[in-house]
Amino acid sequence: MVSENYLKKVNLSADVYSVCIQHALTTEKQEIMGLLIGEVNEEERVSNISACVILHRSDKQPDRVEISPEQLCTASMHADQLTKKLCKPMRVLGWYHSHPHITVWPSHVDIRTQAMYQTMDPMFVGLIFSVFQSDTNNSKNQIQVTCFQAHDKGSDFERKEIDLSIIPSPFQKYNLEEIAKFSKILSQEEVECGDSKVNDIHDELCTLHNDAFKTLTLVHIVSKVTRPLCESLEERKQIIYLLTKELEHIKLELGGD
Structure with missing residues (x-):
């Protein structure tokens, strides 16, 4: 059962947003993925994401991504390192992946994956970046992003959109290292x-x-x-x-x- 204690808002630092966008644009044939790191205000139910980890895809698929337990463990270790470096509690707060050439909305598989993560952490959130979409009246690449959690409807789950704000920030060294x-x-x-x-x-x-x-x-x-x-x-x-x-x-x- 997914907790009713949903997030109210997600603050995403501009440099992490830039990393996610650039990562999503590296390929238009398969989905890419990564994990999000930051801190949560439990009382206000606000997530502040300030770092990310790019994940290696062992099985590249055009329509789905999978995060292994080993990758979650590695991201958690990275969060622990940032905790010591920044002197504030950092943990894995969510995941992101891309939807090349298709709508930004999460699939049933995405929602069920999100629901699974929320059983481990009710504050866990998902971001999807839709890239390489062309408007019918415009040939330019359209980029969209959605922030969501899974809402338990009893027999199934549905998407619950979470308010997303991009917070201006300078590029941190650890995020530049992810781009590299x-x-x-x-x-x-x-x-x-x-x-x-x-x-x-x-x-x-x-x-x-x-x-x-x-x-x-x-x-x-x-x-x-x-x-x-x-x-x-x-x-x-x-x-x-x-x-x-x-x-x-x-x-x-x-x-x-």
Whole structure:
């Protein structure tokens, strides 16, 4: 039975929101997933999410994702490390995944998965990012996000939308480190997928074909993910540099030390 003690609101830091969006945009063929970390005001039932963990997909599917107990354990250890570093209680508060080319609303599988997590923690929340959706009158990529929990209707569960606010925040080092993992995780997934196919095939021509396809996929990751990501981070670095110079100039004008 899922608790009636639902969340009232979720505050998502802007840098985590950016990580989730960029992660969702790394592939339009399969769903991606990750876990959300932060702290909860139990009395007000407000969740404050300030960190995330990108998850490695052992089984890539176009319409579903699964989080293993080992991944939950790893995320919990990361939350413990942040607790010591930030001197405030941090824990795994939720999960996120993408819906490429389909509606933002959670499927029956998503809602049941969410209900399972809520049996362990009533404050657990789910985020879904719909990406690569094109409006009929506009060819631009439409991005939508929904924040939800599972509501127990007795015989089944239904979606309960939770109020979501994006809170302005500077990029924290630990969230920048998660962004830096995009290419590595995607490459590891492709290598593992390719190696598993090679182990099942003993035809030399098929092996060469699979190796060539794996190489092509890795090149695609570099050109479509790694390079744009590096350029984006360089632009961000330049903006921060210019802002720092401007603040130093203002400080001198005001007679600061």
